[in-house]
Amino acid sequence: MENSIAIYGAYGHTGKFITAELQRQGYKLILSGRDYEKLLYLQQQYPDSAIKAADISDSKSLDEAFFGTKVIINCAGPFLDTAEPVIQSALRLGIHYIDLSAEQKAVLDVFEKFSEKAKSNKISVIPAVAFYGGLADLLSTAITKDWDTIDEINVYIGLDSWHPTKGTRLTGDRNHYTRLTVKDSRLQELQPSTPIQWDFKNPIGIKDVVALPLSEIITISRHLKVNSINTFLSQNSLDDLRNAETPEPKPTDEKNRSSQLFCLEVVATKDNTKRTILAQGQDIYAVTAPLVVETVNRMLSGKLKKTGVTTIGEVFDASDFLQSLNEDDITISVIEESKLK
Known part of the structure; x- marks a missing residue:
């Protein structure tokens, strides 16, 4: 499980670009999402990956899907619905979190609800990496x-x-x-x-x-x-x-x-x-993948300037x-x- 990355919504349009780039760079992948059949189909392209179905309404399934990974990448919008339950799982497991939200309200909610919790848990939560x-x-x-x-x-x-x-x-x-x-x-x-x-x-x-x-x-x-x-x-x-x-x-x-x-x-x-x-x-959509993967690379190589809820402009040398x-x-x-x- 060393350097394994969980991708929630991996079979979505942008999720596929991110999955492909992470695979190219040699990461071990946990492909996750709500639809098991779509995960099975995607796994045919990435036979070395694991698949774990999980639903935002089932916290146990989220924790089981993400357990032992280094970073959770949430590609499953609308983030107004998915960000909070996936971040809650990241907090319980002590895992860094990234999402792709373009929604202002979703990003504001993340800052307002999770800034103190993420900081105290010493994890980085970075919304809108897209x-x-x-x-x-x-x-x-x-x-x-x-x-x-x-x-x-x-x-x-x-x-x-x-x-x-x-x-x-x-x-x-x-x-x-x-x-x-x-x-x-x-x-x-x-x-x-x-x-x-x-x-x-x-x-x-x-x-x-x-x-x-x-x-x-x-x-x-x-x-x-x-x-x-x-x-x-x-x-x-x-x-x-x-x-x-x-x-x-x-x-x-x-x-x-x-x-x-x-x-x-x-x-x-x-x-x-x-x-x-x-x-x-x-x-x-495709250009989001290099932004996300470079964020993962920097997270895992110790280049984070701070923990808590932050942005890629703030937490890295832009x-x-x-x-x-x-x-x-x-x-x-x-x-x-x-x-x-």
């Missing part, structure tokens, strides 16, 4: 590391298209909570606004973007002193998401990635100085983390700082 949430947190932290306070962080997300998974649609249906942004250094309800245009450069180009804050608002605000944080998503991708006829993503390469292209740009300002950093790549990622998965470009006009 394209939404964790990536913007890393980028924001990397370009502001020498700033003690920050005037504004704006996150711009451009997708050439968005073919949502069933899990994404289920989460959207479940997540009916008010969206939050940061203004005057505190979380506030998002106010209606009109679309603006943003130039994502090639290959995304100029897109209309709308304010749509996700879990990065929570992760960034937990450890950076920022007066204002906003997230903007390209309108075309939101239209795809809202269209019930948009099909699920289809694999197009040897990594089973879809053809979807993304650009995530973070712009930070302090006084009259502006800094910008870009992350570009292919397939927002610049070093980004530099460690393979350019085939994601390309990071830092634009020189400039003076505001």
Whole structure:
């Protein structure tokens, strides 16, 4: 069981990317989830793995599935439903926990309910280790590391298209909570606004973007002193998401990635100085896998700065983390700082 990793929801769309990358890096895998038949089917691709069915309504089954592992990776959304029972199991067993939540309320609940318990149990609980949430947190932290306070962080997300998974649609249906942004250094309800245009450069180009804050608002605000944080998503991708006829993503390469292209740009300002950093790549679901696996690698190699509930931007060296990622998965470009006009 040495260095074994439990993946809850391993047969889900993003869970499969994470499972494949962990297997490639030589980890021993415990494949878990609610559907035993799906686990059996997945095990055919990974015959050296173990499968353990478990249900969030059955704490004993969760503990039996995760016992003896080093890290639990929760890939089973909606995280509004799954995060709490899986974290409770992690606390009982003394095991580190990671999830992929884009849901603001789910991430807030984790911080509010488990911060003291995780710290006293000397485990790390890291929500939102994914394209939404964790990536913007890393980028924001990397370009502001020498700033003690920050005037504004704006996150711009451009997708050439968005073919949502069933899990994404289920989460959207479940997540009916008010969206939050940061203004005057505190979380506030998002106010209606009109679309603006943003130039994502090639290959995304100029897109209309709308304010749509996700879990990065929570992760960034937990450890950076920022007066204002906003997230903007390209309108075309939101239209795809809202269209019930948009099909699920289809694999197009040897990594089973879809053809979807993304650009995530973070712009930070302090006084009259502006800094910008870009992350570009292919397939927002697939790119979550290298973020998660690098988090696991750093957890197990003793690079955690603290225990308790935290974020990947806070608990690791953000610049070093980004530099460690393979350019085939994601390309990071830092634009020189400039003076505001």
